Amino acid sequence: MPDPSTYRPAPGSIPLEPGVYRFRDASGRVLYVGKAKSLRSRLNSYFADLTGLQPRTRKMVTTASGVEWTVVGTEVEALQLEYNWIKEFDPPFNVRYRDDKSYPVLAVTLNEEYPRLFVYRGPRKKGVRYFGPYSHAWAIRETLDLLLRVFPARTCSAGVLKRHQQLGRPCLLGYIGKCSAPCTGQVGAAEHRRIVEDFCDFLSGKTDRMVRELERHMNEASEALDFERAARLRDDIGALRRALEKQAVVLGDGTDADVVAFAADDLEVSLQVFHVRGGRVRGQRGWVIERVGEQDDSEMVEEFLTQFYGEQQALAHDLPEGARKSASPIPKTVLVPMLPPNTDGLERWLSELRGSAVRVRVPRRGDKKALAETVQRNAHESLAQHKLRRAGDLTARSAALQELQDTLGLDTAPLRIECIDISHVQGTDVVGSLVVFEDGLARKSDYRHYTIKEAAGEGRSNDVASIAEVTHRRFARYRRADETGAPADVAAFQALDPETGRPRRFAYPPNLFVVDGGLPQVNAASAALEELGITDIAVIGLAKRLEEVWLPGEEYPVIFPRTSEALFLLQRIRDEAHRFAITFHRSKRSRRMTESVLDTIPGLGQTRKTALVTHFGSVARLKAASLGEITQVPGIGDMTARAVHEALNRDSSPERSPGRASVE
The missing domain is CATH 1.10.287 (Helix Hairpins)
Structure with missing residues (x-):
C-alpha cells in the first residue's frame, strides 16, 4: 500500500487561496477532484492520521501517487472548474449524479425530422428532450393517450415510419386521429414539429x-x-x-421549483428531487449513493446541485435552438434542506447557466415547507426500501455470512448473531438492549431489554461497565452446569422447553456477539465471558464513526470494504440494537417523569395514576387536557381531577413562569 507521506507537498508550499485540486495515481489517471476555500487547510487534512479518515478517503489517498492544484479567483470559478474536471476526467472516487435508469421518462426526439414521442429508460442522449421521470410506465402511456387527441404527434418507431412511407397509407393511430400521419404527407415536417412543440410547451x-x-x-x-x-x-x-x-397542485402560487431532500446513514445517502412546474409536480428523481469523504450535509447539497444541473444544462444545449429556452432544466427556485457553504456563488453560477436569476432557499413555512417534508419522507422511504431489498436478498445474506466467517476466522458461518447497545442521557435512566438476527434476518421474539443496575448507581455514564453487566446477565445461565457436570454451554444446548420439546429462546449461544463500540467495550464483553467460563463465542465491536470492526485485545481494527455485504449486515444489526435501546430508554424516562409529577398529588394512588396515563397516553397530553376531559377518566372524581389539573399546570401559570415578575 503506497504511503501518502511520499508525495505530500512540502510544508508551506500549498497556497492559502481557494482552488481546485486533483489526486492522481502512478499512471496519471485522475482519482479525485475537489475544491476548497483554503487549499492548504483542505489538503493537509488528507495527510493526517490514516485511521482518522473515512475508509473510501483512506483508499483514495493510499492509491494516489501525487496531488496537484489550481488557484482560482472566485467561488464561481471554483464551481465551474470542479464541474468541468469531474466531467472531463470522470474520477472513480467522485460521486456522479447521473440519471436514475430505473425510472421511465417520456422522450421527445427533437433531433429527428419528424419528432417522436415514446416511453424511455436509460441514459440521456443528445437532441432528445425528456419529461419525468414517472413512477410507472403505464402512467406515461395513460397521459400520452389523453394528449394525443389534442397533439397528434408521431409515436411509432423509425422502422414503422419508413414502412408506412413506402405503403403510402397511415397506421391505425392515423385513422383514428391520434397521429397527424406525417408518413403519408397529411402534414409537413414544419406543421408536425409545431404540434410537437405545443405538446412540449403543455408538459412544461x-x-x-x-x-x-x-x-x-x-x-x-x-x-x-x-x-x-x-x-x-x-x-x-x-x-x-x-x-x-x-397532477395535483402542490404550490398554489404556480411556482417553478425543484425540491431537494436527503436521507443518510453512515454508509449510504438517499437523494430525492421533485420537479414542480406551474405549481404541479411534473416529475421525480431518486438516487441511493455511497457516502464519500468527510463532507457535511451542506457541502453535499452544493456538490449535488453543481453536478446535477451542470449535467442537465449540458444536455439542454444539444437541443435545437428553438427548444433550448423552454427546455432549461434549472428552475427559478431550488428548495434545499440546508444552505450550501457558498450560496451566493452557487446562485450566480446557476443563474449564468439558466440565463436568468436562480434562488437557492430553505423553505420555512407554508406549502413549500410541507412539500419539502413530503420529499424528505420519500428520501427516507427510498433508503429504507433500498436496505430492505438488500436485506431480503438471500444471495446477499449468504454472501455476508460467508464473508464474516472468512474475515473474522470463524469456524462456521454466524447463523445466529446477537448485538447489545447502551442508551442513557448523561448517566440517567441507563438501559441496555439485545437484538437477535438469525440467518441475516431479525428475530424480534428474542429481543431483550435490560435496566442497568451497577452503572446507573454510579450516577454517571459508564458504557464499559454497562456493556459488561449486560453481557454477564445475558450469559449468566452458562455458568450453571447440569447434574452430570457438563459445561455450561453444553447444558444450555440441552435446555428444552418441556411443553413444546423445542430449545428455549436463549437455550443456545450466538455464533457471533456484537458490541456497539470500540476496543474498550469489546474487551469488557470478552472479560465478562471469560469470567463466566465461556470461550467459544466470537466477540467483536463495531465503532460507529468509521465503521471499524474491533476484536478483543487487538491493536488495530479490521476494515471491511464500504461495499461489503458483511459490513452492511453488521450495520443493520447495530442500528437495530440502537433503535431498540433508544425506544426503551424513552419509555423508561417518560414513566419516571410521569411518576415524579403525579406522585406529588395527594390522594392519587397507583391505580388512578395508571388510569390517567393509559387514558391520555402521556403526561404532556394529560397536562393539555381540560378539567372536563380529566373527569371523564373512570375512577377520577371532580376533586381529584381539579387537584391533578392544578398540579400539572401550576408551573406554567403566568405568576410562576421564568423571567416574569410575580404579581402581588
Missing part, C-alpha cells in the same frame, strides 16, 4: 395558455355554426383537463 407548464386558446377556437367554431369542429375542440379541452387532474 404552459397549460393555461393552451386551454384558453382551444376555448377561443371552440367559441369561434360555434359562432360560425361549425358545431362538429366545436364538439371536437370541446373534447380536446376535456382531455387536457383530465390530464391536468392527474
